Amino acid sequence: MKVNDCFVSAPGKAILHGEHAVVHGKVALAVSLNLRTFLKLKATTTGKVCINLPNIDIFLSWDLSELKQLIPYCCAQRVELKCLDPELVRRLREFVGAADGNLDTCHMATLAFLYLYLSLFGSGELPSLTVSVWSELPTGAGLGSSAAYSVCLAAALLCTSGAITAPLREPDHAARWCQEDLELINSWAFRGEMIIHGNPSGVDNAVGTWGGMLRFLAGKIIPLSRVPLLRILLTNTKVPRSTKVLVAGVKDKINKFPAVMTPVLDSVDAISCTCEKVLSDMTSEPITGEHYNILEELIDINQHHLNVLGVGHPALDTLCRVTLTRGLHSKLTGAGGGGCGVTLLRPGWP
């Protein structure tokens, strides 16, 4: 089977407001970054499937004959279903030598690729191809690198399989798919995220698929139609942490002090809503210093709330303190406990 070459990219994400609170039914705002993941799919005649992920030192190839032996296990897969085929996952784990519970980045990236490749091509002829992915996003920093990877995989493989058609390509312009195709890309990217993360919220792949800014509430993701371009300084503390442990810690704290913590979540919710309102205002009226004053105040308040939730870290405190000496306001983004911080830059800065 001969397929067309394909080149796609997807952005990373940062949570502006509402991390952790979103787990407890509150609004979160996620924004796409201008840091992207790029994927090039090249048709080959080698009878091999190759995947090159230079960022994480993965260069693997399989003979099509090897992969064909896995086809019997992917017939149960239904494209409409928003869940994984457990039998295929089990066989693939065996195939790549990743025991159940193994969440190693390299294994998970390989698994996600093979899962999508076999699910989308298993019912027909397996194509010989080489997929190369490189990214401007650090892994494990909460910037949605795995989602951007999954979105690129889904888009390229869906396009190659003929499930969606390559959008009209204007010279020197990025192309976009129609809403229906984006929904399909997002649903397959979500499967990739499920393989990599186990229980993803779906926010990251949605931002990777749609870009721009999204409002997330109780599992419902709404892309915001009009948002201003914000300049955000990202700082990676490089302090490693476990999202799972942090989320559990917040839950424990809420259970320990319900009357103290519940109002804090309500306040975070109001921060997200107020921020969304201000960002919307900034697209319909002249942007003033007061808009930025409010955005900065909300950042400061939320950073305090995140500390109250117990997901701060001394490295993040340092970030806030150091940036404040330059008149800049910062907060952690994502799971916290280390990871990345965002600092809002005003248009004229520095």
Added chain:
Amino acid sequence: MKVNDCFVSAPGKAILHGEHAVVHGKVALAVSLNLRTFLKLKATTTGKVCINLPNIDIFLSWDLSELKQLIPYCCAQRVELKCLDPELVRRLREFVGAADGNLDTCHMATLAFLYLYLSLFGSGELPSLTVSVWSELPTGAGLGSSAAYSVCLAAALLCTSGAITAPLREPDHAARWCQEDLELINSWAFRGEMIIHGNPSGVDNAVGTWGGMLRFLAGKIIPLSRVPLLRILLTNTKVPRSTKVLVAGVKDKINKFPAVMTPVLDSVDAISCTCEKVLSDMTSEPITGEHYNILEELIDINQHHLNVLGVGHPALDTLCRVTLTRGLHSKLTGAGGGGCGVTLLRPGWP
């Protein structure tokens, strides 16, 4: 008129939780300190009234004949009334040369003394006496030094006037008045506070009068019956600030972001209530590390909330950071924006 000598003292106070929130109808907890103000009243035969306040360099004396001229203006004073006699205040301001609006510590201390002296003795013969007051409390640090002063003045002058009787004095023991006498002392101390502060909450004079720990809610002050002894490190940042400006700033912030700020006040309320519960538990069950863990967590959360309310200060941030390096937890106490911080010490510390 010959009177008996008298020696009294009253403690300063710190707000444990609920400062600022109390202005918006939430619970506050105030504790008395082992820093006290002492007053010695000595009967004299010089025909003079002398007041010595070495802490603020006041050493004044008046001939009884001078003071007698003010008596006509204090006849309207009713002891039951919980408000000031405006005519007497006006005359006394003229007498001591303090223009209306002048809130200078020395003038206010003099005014409070003369107001209480004339109110309590104006209907009879003015006694010749010397009042000396000294204090372990710094002024203007939010530790209730003016209230401790007012309580001492009220107690000593009420006792001297015969309105209350000196309590039974056991050798080597501090003596206490009965509840009714304490109410009277408190009501007169409140008048002293009104002269010094304009619009006091009544918390400071209540702590000065009753000692121990008090719960304050919507103007109602309830002394807590059983509380453990806490070791608290007080740090005076010596950063000057205006309580009035800080209170107004909090109000502005609530008006600006009502949905964000109102839950924060609710959370502070829950912190005060949770703290009260833990302190009560500590008197009825063996004190454990977990009691202190909770008290420390509540301190940290409230300090974040106070920063959200906008009453923090870099000097207070430094206090929190430095003490935390020793495993200690701190928060601002009182108005914030500088002033004092409290650090909880565990029984075995250091």
